[in-house]
Amino acid sequence: MKNKKIKIIVHRFLNRTATQEEIKVLSKWLKENKSTFREEVELHHLITGAIEKEKAEYLKKELIAAFDQTNIIRRPTRKNRLLKHVAVFVGLMTLGIYSYLQRGPEVKTLEKEATITFEDGSTKETLNDKASGIVSSTNAYVVKQEGTKITYKKVASGQKETSQLVYNTLDVPYGKRFQLVLSDGTKVYLNSGSSLTYPVAFYNKGARNVVLRGEAYFTVTSDSLRPFTVSTKFIDTKVLGTEFNISSYQDDGHLQVVLVEGSLSVGLKNTANSSDLLLKPNQLASYSYSDTKLSTENIDVSSYVAWKDGVLLFKNEDFYHIAKKLERHYDVKIEIKDMQVSNERFTGRFKTETIEEILKAFQRIKGFDYTINENRIKINPKKSSI
Numbered sequence: 001m002k003n004k005k006i007k008i009i010v011h012r013f014l015n016r017t018a019t020q021e022e023i024k025v026l027s028k029w030l031k032e033n034k035s036t037f038r039e040e041v042e043l044h045h046l047i048t049g050a051i052e053k054e055k056a057e058y059l060k061k062e063l064i065a066a067f068d069q070t071n072i073i074r075r076p077t078r079k080n081r082l083l084k085h086v087a088v089f090v091g092l093m094t095l096g097i098y099s100y101l102q103r104g105p106e107v108k109t110l111e112k113e114a115t116i117t118f119e120d121g122s123t124k125e126t127l128n129d130k131a132s133g134i135v136s137s138t139n140a141y142v143v144k145q146e147g148t149k150i151t152y153k154k155v156a157s158g159q160k161e162t163s164q165l166v167y168n169t170l171d172v173p174y175g176k177r178f179q180l181v182l183s184d185g186t187k188v189y190l191n192s193g194s195s196l197t198y199p200v201a202f203y204n205k206g207a208r209n210v211v212l213r214g215e216a217y218f219t220v221t222s223d224s225l226r227p228f229t230v231s232t233k234f235i236d237t238k239v240l241g242t243e244f245n246i247s248s249y250q251d252d253g254h255l256q257v258v259l260v261e262g263s264l265s266v267g268l269k270n271t272a273n274s275s276d277l278l279l280k281p282n283q284l285a286s287y288s289y290s291d292t293k294l295s296t297e298n299i300d301v302s303s304y305v306a307w308k309d310g311v312l313l314f315k316n317e318d319f320y321h322i323a324k325k326l327e328r329h330y331d332v333k334i335e336i337k338d339m340q341v342s343n344e345r346f347t348g349r350f351k352t353e354t355i356e357e358i359l360k361a362f363q364r365i366k367g368f369d370y371t372i373n374e375n376r377i378k379i380n381p382k383k384s385s386i
Contacts, residue, residue: 112173119166151181154201165199175331189308191215192328215247217308239264245305255287258304312350319344330355338381341368
């Protein structure tokens with residue numbers, strides 16, 4: 001079999017898009033080409049599937065050079081640890097390929113995916129960050145995915161409006177972010193560990209209401225006849241047309257609404273509108289879960305909304321809350337055993353760095369030790385050198 005053809009089949013197999021016929025061909029070829037398959041898995045799956053693109057070529061060359069050495073296990077360097085995991089992974093892939101053939105393409109990966117829950121309670125995985133196509137459609141609307149963007153489009157404007165709205169819920173797990181375009185054109189950027197419940201199509205007149213759990217950045221399409229409201233557990237945020245960010249994670253101890261441009265009112269649920277706070281651009285409204293108070297202050301919005309562009313921006317922020325954001329962004333669990341570090345404040349900007357690179361950057365400023373075991377990280381007091 002030509003080398004180019006088998007590489008294509010291996011690529012499709014690793015991306016779970018191979019046909020049954022291609023899988024049979026791969027299974028037959030694998031019996032005589034285990035070492036070649038091992039190389040393809042190492043250089044394709046682990047590099048292009050799990051590591052940032054800009055680092056792929058460098059690490060690929062590093063792996064090839066390392067495998068050419070006769071003795072690579074000398075001391076536990078970072079490279080050798082990577083190779084150790086590569087060998088374990090490839091061994092499992094080689095041994096497990098036959099069970100994969102028997103179970104077919106419904107085998108699920110360990111990676112968590114974003115999901116859409118429909119009105120009838122059924123759930124649809126949005127596949128992966130690179131998927132595209134129709135997620136759902138009716139004679140009234142179409143739901144389409146383009147990578148990390150989900151778009152709702154109303155297609156039956158000539159039909160009579162239904163008497164009852166139909167709601168969907170988009171859930172985004174830790175380690176991922178998604179953009180949602182609602183049927184009215186409103187753009188919603190959902191951060192890790194967040195969910196939004198929304199109508200698949202709004203009424204032509206009347207309020208537009210959505211429910212948020214977690215954090216989201218909104219760019220609301222202006223419509224004076226249809227005010228837009230974002231409801232959280234304790235706060236309602238009402239707008240006509242504006243850009244703003246809401247963070248309502250339960251484990252943060254507070255809820256924050258940041259106004260970027262436009263105007264909006266923020267008020268406690270089930271209270272008179274007269275008690276609502278009116279925000280101006282570059283202002284923050286904060287609600288404390290402990291004392292149930294709502295307050296405002298002037299702020300620099302950049303550090304509150306940078307996540308939308310994949311940037312982690314910390315400005316004089318305590319490490320306790322930084323750790324919470326790192327947990328969501330990287331889908332890890334961080335346990336802080338050094339309370340001095342927990343209260344220490346840091347400033348930094350990160351985009352393509354790994355979680356370990358970020359920890360090392362903070363470590364240079366405030367001495368502490370840390371251990372990483374799979375997705376669990378412990379922050380420990382610095383050990384004495386004596």
